[in-house]
Amino acid sequence: MSGPGRFEEHGEHERPEADGTGSGDVTRGPGGFQPSGSSRIPPPRASVEDGGFPLPGLADPGDLRPVALDLSHDVLKSLLGAWALAACSTAETAAVEEHLGACGSCADEARRLREAVGLLHQPESLDLDPGLRTRVLASCLDRRPPHIPVPGWAAPYDAETARLDALLQDFGDAEWHAPVRLRWFEADTPASRRTTVAGVIAHLLSVDGLIAAALGLEDPLAEVTEAAEGAVGPAGRTEAFWRASHFPPTRSVRAPWREQSHSLVRTVSFTGGRSSGLAVAYGDFELPLHDAMLDRAFECWVHAEDIAEAVDYPYEPPAPRHLNRMIDLAARMLPVALAERRRAGLSAPGAAPHLVTAGTPGRSLRLEIEGTAGGEWLIPLDSPAAVGSADFEVAHVALDGVEFCRLAAGHVPPEEAAAGQVGDREAIKDVLFAAASLSRM
Numbered sequence: 041m042s043g044p045g046r047f048e049e050h051g052e053h054e055r056p057e058a059d060g061t062g063s064g065d066v067t068r069g070p071g072g073f074q075p076s077g078s079s080r081i082p083p084p085r086a087s088v089e090d091g092g093f094p095l096p097g098l099a100d101p102g103d104l105r106p107v108a109l110d111l112s113h114d115v116l117k118s119l120l121g122a123w124a125l126a127a128c129s130t131a132e133t134a135a136v137e138e139h140l141g142a143c144g145s146c147a148d149e150a151r152r153l154r155e156a157v158g159l160l161h162q163p164e165s166l167d168l169d170p171g172l173r174t175r176v177l178a179s180c181l182d183r184r185p186p187h188i189p190v191p192g193w194a195a196p197y198d199a200e201t202a203r204l205d206a207l208l209q210d211f212g213d214a215e216w217h218a219p220v221r222l223r224w225f226e227a228d229t230p231a232s233r234r235t236t237v238a239g240v241i242a243h244l245l246s247v248d249g250l251i252a253a254a255l256g257l258e259d260p261l262a263e264v265t266e267a268a269e270g271a272v273g274p275a276g277r278t279e280a281f282w283r284a285s286h287f288p289p290t291r292s293v294r295a296p297w298r299e300q301s302h303s304l305v306r307t308v309s310f311t312g313g314r315s316s317g318l319a320v321a322y323g324d325f326e327l328p329l330h331d332a333m334l335d336r337a338f339e340c341w342v343h344a345e346d347i348a349e350a351v352d353y354p355y356e357p358p359a360p361r362h363l364n365r366m367i368d369l370a371a372r373m374l375p376v377a378l379a380e381r382r383r384a385g386l387s388a389p390g391a392a393p394h395l396v397t398a399g400t401p402g403r404s405l406r407l408e409i410e411g412t413a414g415g416e417w418l419i420p421l422d423s424p425a426a427v428g429s430a431d432f433e434v435a436h437v438a439l440d441g442v443e444f445c446r447l448a449a450g451h452v453p454p455e456e457a458a459a460g461q462v463g464d465r466e467a468i469k470d471v472l473f474a475a476a477s478l479s480r481m
Contacts (some may be wrong), residue, residue, distance in 0.1 A: 042316040109135040117146055124153035146174035194308050195329035195364035196337035201301040204344040207355065208294055211237065216291045218350045222247070222343075224450035228386055229451075233481055237350060238289035239282065240343050243481070245297040246277040247339065251332055252300060255307050260296055273323025275481045308333065331369055338366045342449040357442050363413035367441055369479055370448040371407055371417040375424040377474040388466040394422045403431030405471050410459070411441040423468055435463030437471065447472070450479030 348355035418428025
């Protein structure tokens, strides 16, 4: 910008000297450039004018705040959208906010508009996309295949332990001692156990030790379990570890948990996947090693979400291909869970099994999992030895993939889980409760 008396008005002329020499020289003075031949410009008088009278006092500038607008109700209401987007002028904002204090209907509308604006600007997580690690590793391995690759069935465990470790990296003492409630279903009844973030990592360390023992590695709880009776399954080992600690677990539990997870991945990688059929004892049941590693990946993710919820931090689900493997494991375990419910007398009265020969088709429920990690599974209802068949389909259930996993983790009540249900209601109820019974501490 330029204005009267600004240097830019001289165009291309050189800047005039200000030393007062030469007839053509100019100096800068009040009101513009002055000829230097007039010698020095006398300073203005500070107190009196030439006539000797005192200078008049400076005028009071008054209140510099914007003039309040007198707007009608309809005009103010029409400004609510712009106000919610912070697009009003200062005067308009003041008028709208003054009106909101006196008009209840406009105040309600303004609140709804502000909430809608908030949905347009969702807070973004600082976490990286959970699928980014998988894509980067895949790209690296395409360029230079590893001498000792991680088996595909161990990749979800490798990824989920790495993600949880990244979450824990910057935790302070307050976060490590934040309360966490572990949740699961037991005999169709919700159960829970209160602990801390450090206590959750101690729990993961305890249960991962079952796989370490099966692989012949050092069990970090060997002395604890020998001294405690009944400390054989996941819950027993965890309770024994918590009781044996002189103080509640702290951040010091992170290092042994992470070292153990690294050892498990290294060991199964060195075997070249030949150990996948090795049985891992969970106390009252066993799982093949490849399913046990998948089970540990599932629990690592579920408890990572518990931890993230406790410290109010966002946490994304696993990569779709890993989540699909977890869903597949739960679907394959459902027939056994249904049989156990029948033996325990927990099945619905109308869900009595039909006798079928092992290996032959029987009544089936179609489990449809929606989303990028989804698919369809035919769940045999009459016996774990029966074969699921579309010809004998009696019911159809549709769920979101993450919702199904949270149901299997005991974090969602069975009555609220299914998004779509068609067919035999008793069979559907039985399968949903069987899925919740897969959960444990």
